[in-house]
Amino acid sequence: MHPSQYQRATDATQAVAAVAARPTAAFVAGGTSQLDLMKEGVLRPDLLVDVTPLALTTISPLDGGLRLGAGVSNTAAALHPEVQRRYAAVSEALLAGASTQIRNMASLGGNPLQRTRCPYFRDPAQPCNKREPGSGCAALGGYNRVHAIFGASDKCVATHPSDLAVALSALDARVQTTGPNGPRSIPFPELHRLPGDAPQQDTTLAHGELITSLDLPAFDGRSHYLKVRERASYAFALVSCAVALEMDGKKIRRARVALGGVAHKPWRLPAEVEAMLTGKKPGEKLFRAVADKAFAEAKPLEHNAYKIPMGRNLLVRALLETSGLQPLQGPAGTAFAASVGGVSGEVAAR
Ligand SMILES: Cc1cc2nc3c(=O)[nH]c(=O)nc-3n(C[C@H](O)[C@H](O)[C@H](O)COP(=O)(O)OP(=O)(O)OC[C@H]3O[C@@H](n4cnc5c(N)ncnc54)[C@H](O)[C@@H]3O)c2cc1C
Ligand code: SF4
Incomplete structure:
Protein backbone atom coordinates (compact mmCIF):
# COMPACT_ATOMS: atom_id res chain seq x y z
CA MET A 1 0.00 0.00 0.00
CA HIS A 2 1.25 3.45 -0.97
CA PRO A 3 2.24 5.48 2.15
CA SER A 4 -0.21 8.24 3.01
CA GLN A 5 -0.32 10.96 5.64
CA TYR A 6 -3.41 11.25 7.83
CA GLN A 7 -4.98 14.43 9.18
CA ARG A 8 -8.15 14.96 11.20
CA ALA A 9 -10.20 17.89 9.93
CA THR A 10 -10.76 20.68 12.44
CA ASP A 11 -13.35 22.56 10.40
CA ALA A 12 -14.74 22.50 6.86
CA THR A 13 -12.62 25.42 5.62
CA GLN A 14 -9.41 23.81 6.84
CA ALA A 15 -10.41 20.43 5.35
CA VAL A 16 -11.13 21.96 1.95
CA ALA A 17 -7.87 23.95 1.95
CA ALA A 18 -5.83 20.87 2.94
CA VAL A 19 -7.21 18.70 0.12
CA ALA A 20 -7.29 21.47 -2.49
CA ALA A 21 -3.62 22.25 -1.87
CA ARG A 22 -2.39 18.78 -2.89
CA PRO A 23 -3.43 17.16 -6.20
CA THR A 24 -3.48 13.64 -4.79
CA ALA A 25 -5.00 14.41 -1.37
CA ALA A 26 -8.48 13.02 -0.61
CA PHE A 27 -11.20 13.22 2.01
CA VAL A 28 -12.01 10.09 3.96
CA ALA A 29 -15.17 9.49 6.00
CA GLY A 30 -16.17 5.89 6.85
CA GLY A 31 -13.32 4.66 4.65
CA THR A 32 -15.35 1.69 3.35
CA SER A 33 -14.65 2.60 -0.25
CA GLN A 34 -11.56 4.81 -0.04
CA LEU A 35 -9.46 2.44 2.10
CA ASP A 36 -10.46 -0.66 0.08
CA LEU A 37 -9.22 0.96 -3.09
CA MET A 38 -6.00 2.07 -1.43
CA LYS A 39 -5.34 -1.47 -0.20
CA GLU A 40 -5.90 -2.77 -3.73
CA GLY A 41 -3.41 -0.23 -5.12
CA VAL A 42 -6.09 1.51 -7.21
CA LEU A 43 -5.94 4.82 -5.33
CA ARG A 44 -2.67 6.27 -4.06
CA PRO A 45 -3.40 9.54 -2.20
CA ASP A 46 -0.46 11.09 -0.37
CA LEU A 47 -2.76 12.73 2.22
CA LEU A 48 -6.07 11.65 3.72
CA VAL A 49 -8.16 14.29 5.48
CA ASP A 50 -10.61 12.62 7.85
CA VAL A 51 -13.91 14.53 7.79
CA THR A 52 -15.65 12.54 10.53
CA PRO A 53 -14.85 15.15 13.25
CA LEU A 54 -16.87 17.78 11.34
CA ALA A 55 -20.30 18.70 12.69
CA LEU A 56 -22.19 17.20 9.73
CA THR A 57 -24.03 14.45 11.57
CA THR A 58 -27.57 15.77 11.99
CA ILE A 59 -30.84 15.28 10.13
CA SER A 60 -32.97 18.41 10.39
CA PRO A 61 -36.13 19.94 8.86
CA LEU A 62 -35.55 22.28 5.90
CA ASP A 63 -38.27 24.26 4.06
CA GLY A 64 -40.78 21.42 4.27
CA GLY A 65 -38.08 18.91 3.37
CA LEU A 66 -35.15 17.34 5.22
CA ARG A 67 -31.45 18.16 5.39
CA LEU A 68 -29.29 15.05 5.74
CA GLY A 69 -25.81 15.91 7.01
CA ALA A 70 -22.99 14.38 4.96
CA GLY A 71 -21.54 12.77 8.08
CA VAL A 72 -24.75 10.89 9.00
CA SER A 73 -24.20 7.13 8.75
CA ASN A 74 -26.15 5.10 6.22
CA THR A 75 -27.74 3.19 9.12
CA ALA A 76 -28.85 6.31 10.99
CA ALA A 77 -30.42 7.81 7.87
CA ALA A 78 -32.15 4.57 6.84
CA LEU A 79 -33.73 4.16 10.27
CA HIS A 80 -34.63 7.81 10.85
CA PRO A 81 -38.43 7.99 11.35
CA GLU A 82 -38.91 11.03 9.09
CA VAL A 83 -36.84 9.48 6.30
CA GLN A 84 -38.83 6.26 6.56
CA ARG A 85 -42.19 8.05 6.70
CA ARG A 86 -41.68 10.66 3.99
CA TYR A 87 -38.89 9.37 1.76
CA ALA A 88 -39.27 5.57 1.79
CA ALA A 89 -37.11 5.19 -1.34
CA VAL A 90 -34.13 6.68 0.52
CA SER A 91 -34.51 4.32 3.45
CA GLU A 92 -35.09 1.32 1.17
CA ALA A 93 -32.10 2.17 -1.02
CA LEU A 94 -29.81 2.49 2.00
CA LEU A 95 -31.04 -0.77 3.52
CA ALA A 96 -30.57 -2.53 0.19
CA GLY A 97 -26.90 -1.49 0.13
CA ALA A 98 -23.95 -3.34 1.64
CA SER A 99 -24.15 -5.13 5.02
CA THR A 100 -25.15 -3.87 8.46
CA GLN A 101 -21.53 -3.45 9.53
CA ILE A 102 -20.63 -1.46 6.43
CA ARG A 103 -23.76 0.71 6.69
CA ASN A 104 -22.79 1.56 10.28
CA MET A 105 -19.45 2.93 9.05
CA ALA A 106 -20.53 4.40 5.70
CA SER A 107 -21.53 8.06 5.43
CA LEU A 108 -24.11 9.78 3.24
CA GLY A 109 -21.41 12.07 1.81
CA GLY A 110 -19.12 9.18 0.88
CA ASN A 111 -21.80 6.90 -0.53
CA PRO A 112 -22.58 8.74 -3.79
CA LEU A 113 -18.83 9.30 -4.32
CA GLN A 114 -17.81 5.63 -4.13
CA ARG A 115 -16.08 4.45 -7.30
CA THR A 116 -17.39 1.97 -9.85
CA ARG A 117 -17.41 -1.76 -9.15
CA CYS A 118 -16.13 -2.52 -12.68
CA PRO A 119 -13.74 -5.42 -11.90
CA TYR A 120 -11.15 -4.13 -14.36
CA PHE A 121 -11.02 -0.75 -12.58
CA ARG A 122 -10.21 -2.56 -9.35
CA ASP A 123 -7.41 -4.64 -10.88
CA PRO A 124 -4.29 -2.53 -11.49
CA ALA A 125 -2.96 -5.19 -13.89
CA GLN A 126 -5.75 -4.39 -16.40
CA PRO A 127 -6.00 -1.43 -18.79
CA CYS A 128 -8.60 1.03 -17.53
CA ASN A 129 -9.16 4.60 -18.71
CA LYS A 130 -10.85 5.50 -15.45
CA ARG A 131 -7.91 4.42 -13.30
CA GLU A 132 -5.20 5.34 -15.79
CA PRO A 133 -6.40 7.70 -18.54
CA GLY A 134 -5.30 6.61 -22.02
CA SER A 135 -4.55 3.00 -21.06
CA GLY A 136 -7.68 1.55 -22.71
CA CYS A 137 -10.83 -0.17 -21.47
CA ALA A 138 -10.58 -3.88 -20.69
CA ALA A 139 -14.36 -4.14 -20.28
CA LEU A 140 -15.18 -3.16 -23.87
CA GLY A 141 -13.91 -6.46 -25.28
CA GLY A 142 -14.00 -8.29 -21.95
CA TYR A 143 -16.67 -9.75 -19.68
CA ASN A 144 -19.02 -6.78 -19.57
CA ARG A 145 -21.96 -8.40 -17.81
CA VAL A 146 -22.41 -5.76 -15.08
CA HIS A 147 -21.74 -2.78 -17.32
CA ALA A 148 -23.77 0.08 -18.82
CA ILE A 149 -26.58 -0.03 -21.36
CA PHE A 150 -27.13 3.76 -21.42
CA GLY A 151 -24.82 6.73 -21.92
CA ALA A 152 -21.54 4.80 -22.26
CA SER A 153 -18.65 5.90 -24.46
CA ASP A 154 -15.88 4.09 -26.34
CA LYS A 155 -13.60 5.08 -23.44
CA CYS A 156 -15.64 3.58 -20.57
CA VAL A 157 -18.75 1.44 -20.09
CA ALA A 158 -18.78 1.35 -16.28
CA THR A 159 -21.86 1.79 -14.08
CA HIS A 160 -22.27 3.87 -10.96
CA PRO A 161 -22.76 1.67 -7.87
CA SER A 162 -24.57 3.75 -5.21
CA ASP A 163 -28.16 2.76 -4.40
CA LEU A 164 -28.77 5.95 -2.43
CA ALA A 165 -27.83 8.05 -5.44
CA VAL A 166 -30.63 6.52 -7.50
CA ALA A 167 -33.25 7.40 -4.88
CA LEU A 168 -31.85 10.94 -4.47
CA SER A 169 -31.97 11.45 -8.22
CA ALA A 170 -35.66 10.44 -8.44
CA LEU A 171 -36.50 12.71 -5.51
CA ASP A 172 -34.69 15.73 -7.00
CA ALA A 173 -32.46 16.13 -3.96
CA ARG A 174 -29.77 18.82 -3.92
CA VAL A 175 -26.15 18.46 -2.89
CA GLN A 176 -24.73 21.26 -0.75
CA THR A 177 -20.99 21.67 -0.93
CA THR A 178 -18.23 23.96 0.17
CA GLY A 179 -15.13 24.10 -1.97
CA PRO A 180 -12.07 26.12 -2.98
CA ASN A 181 -14.43 28.54 -4.79
CA GLY A 182 -17.00 28.78 -1.98
CA PRO A 183 -20.35 27.07 -1.40
CA ARG A 184 -22.50 25.51 -4.14
CA SER A 185 -25.91 23.89 -4.37
CA ILE A 186 -26.08 21.20 -7.06
CA PRO A 187 -29.23 19.44 -8.32
CA PHE A 188 -28.55 15.76 -7.59
CA PRO A 189 -28.98 14.59 -11.21
CA GLU A 190 -26.10 16.96 -12.09
CA LEU A 191 -23.65 15.58 -9.51
CA HIS A 192 -22.49 12.63 -11.59
CA ARG A 193 -21.36 12.76 -15.20
CA LEU A 194 -21.31 10.43 -18.19
CA PRO A 195 -17.87 9.05 -19.13
CA GLY A 196 -17.38 10.74 -22.52
CA ASP A 197 -13.66 11.23 -23.17
CA ALA A 198 -12.83 11.70 -19.46
CA PRO A 199 -14.05 8.66 -17.51
CA GLN A 200 -11.54 9.41 -14.76
CA GLN A 201 -13.96 12.14 -13.61
CA ASP A 202 -16.98 10.57 -11.96
CA THR A 203 -18.60 13.80 -10.81
CA THR A 204 -18.83 17.52 -11.44
CA LEU A 205 -17.18 18.31 -8.07
CA ALA A 206 -13.92 20.25 -8.05
CA HIS A 207 -10.88 18.75 -6.35
CA GLY A 208 -11.22 19.63 -2.66
CA GLU A 209 -14.97 20.28 -2.82
CA LEU A 210 -16.61 18.90 0.32
CA ILE A 211 -20.21 17.66 0.46
CA THR A 212 -21.85 19.12 3.57
CA SER A 213 -25.41 17.86 3.15
CA LEU A 214 -27.92 16.15 0.90
CA ASP A 215 -31.19 18.09 0.92
CA LEU A 216 -34.52 16.42 0.24
CA PRO A 217 -37.21 18.81 -1.00
CA ALA A 218 -40.79 18.83 0.31
CA PHE A 219 -42.63 15.79 -1.07
CA ASP A 220 -46.15 14.62 -0.33
CA GLY A 221 -46.25 11.53 -2.52
C1 LIG B 1 -18.58 -5.29 0.65
C2 LIG B 1 -19.23 -3.99 0.29
C3 LIG B 1 -20.52 -4.01 -0.24
C4 LIG B 1 -21.14 -2.82 -0.58
N1 LIG B 1 -22.39 -2.84 -1.13
C5 LIG B 1 -22.99 -1.67 -1.50
C6 LIG B 1 -24.27 -1.67 -2.10
O1 LIG B 1 -24.90 -2.69 -2.33
N2 LIG B 1 -24.82 -0.47 -2.43
C7 LIG B 1 -24.16 0.71 -2.21
O2 LIG B 1 -24.70 1.78 -2.52
N3 LIG B 1 -22.95 0.72 -1.66
C8 LIG B 1 -22.36 -0.43 -1.29
N4 LIG B 1 -21.11 -0.41 -0.75
C9 LIG B 1 -20.38 0.84 -0.72
C10 LIG B 1 -20.52 1.57 0.59
O3 LIG B 1 -21.87 1.87 0.83
C11 LIG B 1 -19.71 2.84 0.40
O4 LIG B 1 -18.36 2.44 0.39
C12 LIG B 1 -19.93 3.86 1.49
O5 LIG B 1 -21.25 4.32 1.47
C13 LIG B 1 -18.97 5.03 1.30
O6 LIG B 1 -19.09 5.86 2.42
P1 LIG B 1 -17.80 6.13 3.33
O7 LIG B 1 -18.20 7.14 4.34
O8 LIG B 1 -17.20 4.88 3.83
O9 LIG B 1 -16.86 6.80 2.22
P2 LIG B 1 -15.27 6.77 2.10
O10 LIG B 1 -14.81 5.43 1.71
O11 LIG B 1 -14.66 7.39 3.30
O12 LIG B 1 -15.11 7.78 0.88
C14 LIG B 1 -15.65 7.47 -0.38
C15 LIG B 1 -15.35 8.64 -1.33
O13 LIG B 1 -16.07 9.80 -0.91
C16 LIG B 1 -15.18 10.89 -0.64
N5 LIG B 1 -15.82 11.59 0.48
C17 LIG B 1 -16.21 11.07 1.66
N6 LIG B 1 -16.90 11.99 2.36
C18 LIG B 1 -16.93 13.12 1.59
C19 LIG B 1 -17.53 14.41 1.74
N7 LIG B 1 -18.24 14.76 2.82
N8 LIG B 1 -17.36 15.30 0.74
C20 LIG B 1 -16.65 15.00 -0.37
N9 LIG B 1 -16.07 13.79 -0.57
C21 LIG B 1 -16.23 12.86 0.40
C22 LIG B 1 -13.84 10.25 -0.38
O14 LIG B 1 -12.79 11.11 -0.69
C23 LIG B 1 -13.89 9.05 -1.32
O15 LIG B 1 -13.59 9.47 -2.64
C24 LIG B 1 -20.46 -1.59 -0.38
C25 LIG B 1 -19.19 -1.57 0.17
C26 LIG B 1 -18.56 -2.75 0.49
C27 LIG B 1 -17.18 -2.71 1.05
S1 SF4 C 1 -15.49 0.21 -18.11
FE1 SF4 C 1 -14.50 2.06 -17.36
S2 SF4 C 1 -13.86 1.44 -15.31
FE2 SF4 C 1 -14.20 -0.45 -16.47
S3 SF4 C 1 -12.24 -0.98 -17.46
FE3 SF4 C 1 -13.39 0.28 -18.89
S4 SF4 C 1 -12.59 2.33 -18.47
FE4 SF4 C 1 -12.12 1.11 -16.71
Missing part, protein backbone atom coordinates in the same frame (compact mmCIF):
# COMPACT_ATOMS: atom_id res chain seq x y z
CA ARG A 222 -45.05 7.93 -2.29
CA SER A 223 -41.58 6.78 -3.18
CA HIS A 224 -40.12 3.33 -3.51
CA TYR A 225 -36.82 1.63 -4.40
CA LEU A 226 -36.37 -1.84 -5.82
CA LYS A 227 -33.10 -3.56 -6.61
CA VAL A 228 -32.19 -6.75 -8.45
CA ARG A 229 -28.97 -8.32 -7.28
CA GLU A 230 -27.32 -11.68 -7.27
CA ARG A 231 -27.74 -12.43 -3.58
CA ALA A 232 -29.95 -10.87 -0.93
CA SER A 233 -27.30 -10.68 1.83
CA TYR A 234 -25.33 -7.99 0.04
CA ALA A 235 -24.48 -7.28 -3.56
CA PHE A 236 -24.45 -4.31 -5.90
CA ALA A 237 -27.39 -3.69 -8.22
CA LEU A 238 -27.59 -5.40 -11.57
CA VAL A 239 -30.53 -3.10 -12.17
CA SER A 240 -32.44 -0.93 -9.69
CA CYS A 241 -35.28 1.52 -9.85
CA ALA A 242 -36.47 4.45 -7.73
CA VAL A 243 -39.93 5.90 -8.26
CA ALA A 244 -41.46 9.07 -6.77
CA LEU A 245 -45.17 9.50 -7.47
CA GLU A 246 -47.41 12.42 -6.50
CA MET A 247 -51.13 11.85 -6.97
CA ASP A 248 -54.09 14.09 -7.69
CA GLY A 249 -57.03 11.97 -6.59
CA LYS A 250 -56.80 8.80 -8.65
CA LYS A 251 -54.52 10.33 -11.29
CA ILE A 252 -50.78 10.80 -11.31
CA ARG A 253 -49.87 14.48 -10.91
CA ARG A 254 -46.14 13.99 -11.26
CA ALA A 255 -43.85 10.99 -11.68
CA ARG A 256 -40.10 10.81 -11.42
CA VAL A 257 -38.11 7.68 -12.12
CA ALA A 258 -34.40 6.87 -11.92
CA LEU A 259 -32.64 3.63 -12.78
CA GLY A 260 -29.47 2.23 -11.22
CA GLY A 261 -26.92 -0.28 -12.51
CA VAL A 262 -27.44 0.81 -16.11
CA ALA A 263 -25.21 3.86 -16.62
CA HIS A 264 -22.19 5.83 -15.38
CA LYS A 265 -24.65 7.88 -13.30
CA PRO A 266 -28.12 7.36 -11.86
CA TRP A 267 -30.22 7.26 -15.03
CA ARG A 268 -33.18 9.64 -14.73
CA LEU A 269 -35.75 8.83 -17.37
CA PRO A 270 -36.02 11.52 -20.04
CA ALA A 271 -38.67 14.17 -19.25
CA GLU A 272 -40.89 13.00 -22.12
CA VAL A 273 -40.95 9.46 -20.73
CA GLU A 274 -41.82 10.63 -17.21
CA ALA A 275 -44.49 12.89 -18.77
CA MET A 276 -46.24 9.82 -20.23
CA LEU A 277 -47.48 9.24 -16.67
CA THR A 278 -48.74 12.76 -15.97
CA GLY A 279 -52.51 13.07 -15.64
CA LYS A 280 -53.02 9.32 -16.13
CA LYS A 281 -54.61 6.70 -13.93
CA PRO A 282 -52.08 4.10 -12.78
CA GLY A 283 -52.36 0.83 -14.68
CA GLU A 284 -50.16 -2.01 -15.88
CA LYS A 285 -50.76 -1.26 -19.59
CA LEU A 286 -49.59 2.33 -19.12
CA PHE A 287 -46.59 1.23 -17.04
CA ARG A 288 -45.56 -1.32 -19.70
CA ALA A 289 -45.71 1.40 -22.38
CA VAL A 290 -43.52 3.64 -20.20
CA ALA A 291 -41.04 0.81 -19.63
CA ASP A 292 -40.86 0.01 -23.35
CA LYS A 293 -40.13 3.66 -24.12
CA ALA A 294 -37.63 3.95 -21.26
CA PHE A 295 -35.51 1.11 -22.63
CA ALA A 296 -36.03 1.78 -26.36
CA GLU A 297 -32.64 3.52 -26.67
CA ALA A 298 -30.65 1.04 -24.56
CA LYS A 299 -27.41 -0.14 -26.16
CA PRO A 300 -26.33 -3.47 -24.70
CA LEU A 301 -22.79 -4.81 -24.83
CA GLU A 302 -21.90 -8.41 -25.60
CA HIS A 303 -22.79 -9.80 -22.16
CA ASN A 304 -25.42 -7.51 -20.64
CA ALA A 305 -28.49 -7.56 -22.91
CA TYR A 306 -30.33 -9.31 -20.05
CA LYS A 307 -30.51 -5.91 -18.32
CA ILE A 308 -33.14 -4.72 -20.82
CA PRO A 309 -35.98 -7.17 -20.00
CA MET A 310 -34.91 -7.20 -16.36
CA GLY A 311 -34.99 -3.40 -16.18
CA ARG A 312 -38.31 -3.12 -18.02
CA ASN A 313 -39.95 -5.61 -15.65
CA LEU A 314 -38.43 -3.99 -12.59
CA LEU A 315 -39.67 -0.57 -13.67
CA VAL A 316 -43.23 -1.87 -14.18
CA ARG A 317 -43.12 -3.57 -10.81
CA ALA A 318 -41.79 -0.49 -9.05
CA LEU A 319 -44.58 1.63 -10.58
CA LEU A 320 -47.24 -0.95 -9.64
CA GLU A 321 -46.01 -1.14 -6.07
CA THR A 322 -45.57 2.61 -5.65
CA SER A 323 -49.05 3.33 -6.96
CA GLY A 324 -50.56 0.69 -4.65
CA LEU A 325 -51.78 -1.58 -7.47
CA GLN A 326 -49.55 -4.36 -6.24
CA PRO A 327 -48.54 -4.99 -2.62
CA LEU A 328 -44.98 -4.23 -1.64
CA GLN A 329 -43.12 -7.44 -2.27
CA GLY A 330 -41.35 -9.54 0.30
CA PRO A 331 -42.49 -12.06 2.86
CA ALA A 332 -43.85 -9.54 5.32
CA GLY A 333 -45.06 -7.14 2.63
CA THR A 334 -43.08 -4.30 4.18
CA ALA A 335 -40.96 -1.68 2.54
CA PHE A 336 -37.96 -3.17 4.27
CA ALA A 337 -38.74 -6.65 2.99
CA ALA A 338 -39.23 -5.20 -0.47
CA SER A 339 -35.81 -3.66 -0.42
CA VAL A 340 -33.90 -6.63 0.90
CA GLY A 341 -35.98 -9.60 -0.25
CA GLY A 342 -34.43 -9.98 -3.69
CA VAL A 343 -36.51 -10.30 -6.83
CA SER A 344 -33.99 -11.59 -9.34
CA GLY A 345 -35.59 -14.92 -10.23
CA GLU A 346 -39.08 -13.66 -10.91
CA VAL A 347 -38.14 -10.42 -12.61
CA ALA A 348 -35.52 -12.01 -14.83
CA ALA A 349 -37.87 -14.80 -15.89
CA ARG A 350 -40.75 -12.62 -17.09
